[in-house]
Amino acid sequence: MNISWYMFSCTQQDESRSISENSAWGIRRRFEQGKVHVNQTKFLGYDKDENGDLVINEKQAKIVRRIYNDYLDGKGPNRIAKDL
Template sequence: PIPFLMEYNKNPCKRKLLFLTGCSTTIKGHRRFNALISACRRGKVDMILVKSAHRFARNTVGALKIIRMLHRWKVDIYFEADDIHTLYESSEFMLTLICARAQDESESKSADIKWGIQKSFADPGSRYYQRVCYGYKHDENGQLVIDEEKPRLFR
């Protein structure tokens, strides 16, 4: 748990929690994220709790733009795993490093997945290569052949 949260919650004000879940390379298109930013702009939010900077954004420039914008509105973002508050001036350098690393990991993972899929399509024994399309079936040897029972339209 977050140690300072107990002290923070002694304030009798009502709190509304908004959970943003999912994994994405961009967070700008998320409807609930945009609603959160809008609430911050209107002064309805004073702190955003985030599990880690890796989860906040995988695009360094985009993440820093959002962090700076929220900083101007006096909205603190607390990254729990990294123990960083964005209202401190020293946090931006650390967040830049963390976000850059997250972006690099995301791009590397994407490249690895694309490479693997590409190699699978080229390998006759892979599930991609052997995928059955409509109008085809596997013969007794596992090869793709035209399914004679399907209408002529699909030949």
């Protein structure tokens, strides 16, 4: 391996680590401020209200609760899916 390739590789690794650390810091900061990002378009069991806040969708939440209860009762993903 020549030295220029090694230096390039080290630089890329440092850049990747820096991006990762900055992303983690940003996530922690938003959590501290109460600004949690959730994929709300595919968040089963919740809807958004007029203010954009999450509110429980009882019809969907019933299914979500069942899935979690089945899991806690020891059922695996395949069995839960089959039962649904």
